[in-house]
Amino acid sequence: xxxxxxxxxxxxxxxxxxxxxxLTLPVVAQDTQPNxxxxxxxxxxxxxxxxxxxxxxxxxxxxxxxxxDGKDKDDAQAQRLIQNLxxxxxxxxxxxxxxxxxxxxxxxxxxxxxxxxxxxxVKVRSKKGEGDTDVYIKMVGNEVKGMFVLxxxxxELDMVYISGSIRPEDLNELxxxxxxxxxxxxxxxxxxxx
Amino acid sequence: xxxxxxxxxxxxxxxxxxxxxGCSAADHxxxxxxxxxxxxxxxxxxRIPLMTFVSICASLKTHGGVRSxxxxxxxxxxxxxxxxxxxxxxxxxxDEWQPFVTEVSGGKNGDGDQSVILVHPDGSSMGMMIADYxxxxxxxxxxxxxxxxxxxxxxxxxxxxxxxxxxxxxGD
Numbered sequence: 066x067x068x069x070x071x072x073x074x075x076x077x078x079x080x081x082x083x084x085x086x087x088l089t090l091p092v093v094a095q096d097t098q099p100n101x102x103x104x105x106x107x108x109x110x111x112x113x114x115x116x117x118x119x120x121x122x123x124x125x126x127x128x129x130x131x132x133x134d135g136k137d138k139d140d141a142q143a144q145r146l147i148q149n150l151x152x153x154x155x156x157x158x159x160x161x162x163x164x165x166x167x168x169x170x171x172x173x174x175x176x177x178x179x180x181x182x183x184x185x186x187v188k189v190r191s192k193k194g195e196g197d198t199d200v201y202i203k204m205v206g207n208e209v210k211g212m213f214v215l216x217x218x219x220x221e222l223d224m225v226y227i228s229g230s231i232r233p234e235d236l237n238e239l240x241x242x243x244x245x246x247x248x249x250x251x252x253x254x255x256x257x258x259x
Numbered sequence: 260x261x262x263x264x265x266x267x268x269x270x271x272x273x274x275x276x277x278x279x280x281g282c283s284a285a286d287h288x289x290x291x292x293x294x295x296x297x298x299x300x301x302x303x304x305x306r307i308p309l310m311t312f313v314s315i316c317a318s319l320k321t322h323g324g325v326r327s328x329x330x331x332x333x334x335x336x337x338x339x340x341x342x343x344x345x346x347x348x349x350x351x352x353x354d355e356w357q358p359f360v361t362e363v364s365g366g367k368n369g370d371g372d373q374s375v376i377l378v379h380p381d382g383s384s385m386g387m388m389i390a391d392y393x394x395x396x397x398x399x400x401x402x403x404x405x406x407x408x409x410x411x412x413x414x415x416x417x418x419x420x421x422x423x424x425x426x427x428x429x430g431d
Contacts, residue, residue: 110363118361124380125359131406134414 101154101226102213103174109222112165113158121153150229163219171217174224175199178213194219288352288379289329289388289401295351296397300339304399305332324409325402326384333397341365341373341392348375348390355379356388383407 101120110116121129130147133140160166178185178201187200196218203211212231216223293304307313307330314328345361360376372393379386389400 113363114365116361116363118358120358120360122357125357125378125385128380128385128406131410132413136414 101156102177103156103224103226104177105170105173106156106224109156109158109166109170112160113222114161115157115159117155117157119153119155123151126150126153146231146235150227150231152226152228154224154226154228156224158222160220160222165220166217166222171197171215174215182210183213286327286329286401288356288386289331289399292348292351292388292390293331293399295347296333296336296399299347300333300336302333302336305334306330307332321412322408323405324412325404327401327403329399329401331399333399334395336392336395336397339392339395339397341371344373344390344392344397345375348377348388352377352379352388355381356386359387 110118126147130144133144133147135141135144158166178199182203182205183201184204185199186202187198189196189198191197196216198217199213199215201213201215202209203213209231210229212225212227214223214225296302297304310328310330314326317328318324318326341363345358348356356377356379358375359378360374362374364372374391375389377388377390379388384403384405386403387401389398391398
């Protein structure tokens with residue numbers, strides 16, 4: 066093989082390798098910077114009287130975790146938890162009166178989490194229409210790679226989407242922190258859980 | 260003696276110039292938003308006097324944790340709806356600025372008050388822009404935070420010891 070042929074071959078390999086890397090970049094980016102999965106959020110925001118949205122991607126989570134005290138037991142646990150997360154999205158809508166969102170809206174949201182990866186984990190239904198709660202987990206292999214919480218009350222709708230490796234019991238650690246509202250999945254009075 | 264004083268003065272002036280040069284680069288986006296509001300609503304921004312001095316003090320106090328602190332206030336913004344705030348910020352700031360918190364109160368039937376926090380992660384530091392619109396009044400706050408320095412300052416045992424001592428004396 067001549068020197069020119071070797072150079073041509075090396076260039077071709079380099080170009081192919083570069084193209085391959087470029088092709089994988091969007092996949093990597095998609096994995097680390099996921100979007101909020103619920104497509105109905107804009108419509109709900111338009112109907113709500115009060116809207117609260119908190120978005121924390123991996124960079125922001127990493128930055129926020131610096132303020133936790135690694136010497137404190139709880140903070141250290143939260144730090145470990147954050148390291149495995151890609152993003153936290155919180156969407157909270159308050160309505161001036163009941164009926165501003167419909168059962169069809171809830172159905173549309175829930176249907177988005179009926180894919181092959183998503184599994185319903187908690188389903189709380191109120192008998193008197195006081196509020197329903199759903200928790201879905203995204204399983205990839207044997208690992209939990211995401212979690213979605215939907216809490217629907219007559220005049221309030223809360224959605225929390227956590228992307229990354231998280232255990233269901235870790236929700237307690239995040240509850241009340243990083244914009245995640247206090248989640249009370251044990252509220253059972255007057256409700257039946259499946 | 261006179262030469263030494265002159266030298267110290269020059270060093271101080273140089274330091275201030277360096278700080279202000281750094282600020283101007285970091286504050287470009289902030290100033291862009293301020294001028295956009297001024298032009299769109301024919302309003303005049305009220306700047307806090309001695310804010311640069313306050314910013315330097317904040318930087319020194321937090322060991323560089325908070326820098327480039329800027330505060331601007333608009334009163335009686337005519338024709339502005341809270342819902343205009345977020346699109347305005349997005350149009351003036353680049354894609355590197357990401358929404359962190361968006362809060363709208365009043366909604367479609369109310370007066371549309373809105374608070375927006377946008378952040379710009381840049382290596383170990385993070386730019387932060389806070390915009391709060393409430394009943395015709397708009398407050399804009401810009402700052403740059405260094406995570407490591409701020410964390411060090413927050414978890415400084417000496418500072419915590421002093422603050423707990425102050426807490427006790429207040430309690431007593």
